[in-house]
Amino acid sequence: MLKIYRIDHVAVAAPDIDKQLALLEGLFGFRRTHVWDNPAAGVRGVRLAVPGAAGQTWVVLAPSGEGGSLQRWLDEKGGRPGLHHVGAEVPDLDAAVAELDKRGLQVTDSVPGLWVEASLSPPEHGPGVLWRLRGPGHLAMLGDDDATAVKPVDANGPTLGIRGIDHICQAFHDRDELSRWYSDLAGFVEVWRTADDEIPDMADLVLNVPGSSICWEVITGRGEDSFVDKFLARNGAAAHHVTFEVADWDAALAACGVHDIPTFDDEEGVKDGAAWKHTFIHPKHAGGVLVQLFWEERPGVWVRSDKIPPAN
Structure with a gap:
């Protein structure tokens, strides 16, 4: 059995991070905590705290540099933003990869030894929701190895609460x-x-x-x-x-x-x-x-x- 320790985050991919931030901080009341730009991994991103969430965060990702799997994902969606994956921690990444292979679940992206990405839906029914799984001991799985902590931005007006x-x-x-x-x-x-x-x-x-x-x-x-x-x-x-x-x-x-x-x-x-x-x-x-x-x-x-x- 695939053992999931906890859900870590929900990640949205978008071509325009600033537009996303205006919405998420203004209406939703999310607060940015970290930012990063990693052209080598093809991604830049922002992590936001969700009010009341039990340790889960909201992440906005956008392509950085040339090519990369995130840019391909957006191209397949016609450039439209959308939910990219659900991030989770597993107690044993090697065991998780072995279970994915046993079930016929194809890894679609990975950094060996750090994290893997796969749909967890029955493979005979085609792609489902992507999950990105990481093991303990290494928190980065979004190209955010060198993420910078930032001061939260105050909401401009009322939020959803x-x-x-x-x-x-x-x-x-x-x-x-x-x-x-x-x-x-x-x-x-x-x-x-x-x-x-x-x-x-x-x-x-x-x-x-x-x-x-x-x-x-x-x-x-x-x-x-x-x-x-x-x-x-x-x-x-x-x-x-x-x-x-x-x-x-x-x-x-x-x-x-x-x-x-x-x-x-x-x-x-x-x-x-x-x-x-x-x-x-x-x-x-x-x-x-x-x-x-x-x-x-x-x-x-x-x-x-x-x-x-x-x-x-």
């Missing part, structure tokens, strides 16, 4: 197949699911990732005109969105208004006597990543309180 990253969502043609795969591969534990016929155009489930406060959601299309199936046809089994919790719903929406960022697909409800609300920010307004925001009056009422799967 983020309380942390709740989960990353992946689209897949069969949620149960991917749940079993991740459980067998890396010990992910299913903790929540919707009934098969509860939502007209989709079904989902949530997995806990060992050693991390960030969960993993899997969504599967239902019906003849599901948005999930359309997404899969365009992007394959990729990351669909990233979800953040906010502390104050009205303040978060007001911040979006101040920054001229629209939201869509607002929903709200009440469970166990407590209210919840959620909405989305389109990728073109969120640095190439579909962002979901949610607020809950009491922890656990948004999606979890009545969706615990029965014991086997």
Whole structure:
């Protein structure tokens, strides 16, 4: 089994770091902590602290120098920014590489002995979400060997009031197949699911990732005109969105208004006597990543309180 110690970061690739920083620091309230420029590795980047996150950071990467795997990745995406990979620490990198090979998971990029990058989705279904894995003892895995610590920049105006990253969502043609795969591969534990016929155009489930406060959601299309199936046809089994919790719903929406960022697909409800609300920010307004925001009056009422799967 592939043992994951903890999720370290979420990395976005973009051709324009400054534009990303204006959004992430201004609206999202992230704070830059380190910067680097490494033409030899083909990458420059910025690491940002996420309010309320349990040790996970947000990273923006851009090409530096000539060529390089990051530039190729952006070229394949038509130059559009997007979620590049999820970074994680493993207790034994050699064992992790051996497990990837055993499962037929192809390494797409690496620095031997330091880190490897691979999709962890079933290989027969094509590329999925990239994971970048590093072993203990060497913190750099982003070309940031000589990163410089910087003073955080104060927000210019109101922010979303983020309380942390709740989960990353992946689209897949069969949620149960991917749940079993991740459980067998890396010990992910299913903790929540919707009934098969509860939502007209989709079904989902949530997995806990060992050693991390960030969960993993899997969504599967239902019906003849599901948005999930359309997404899969365009992007394959990729990351669909990233979800953040906010502390104050009205303040978060007001911040979006101040920054001229629209939201869509607002929903709200009440469970166990407590209210919840959620909405989305389109990728073109969120640095190439579909962002979901949610607020809950009491922890656990948004999606979890009545969706615990029965014991086997």
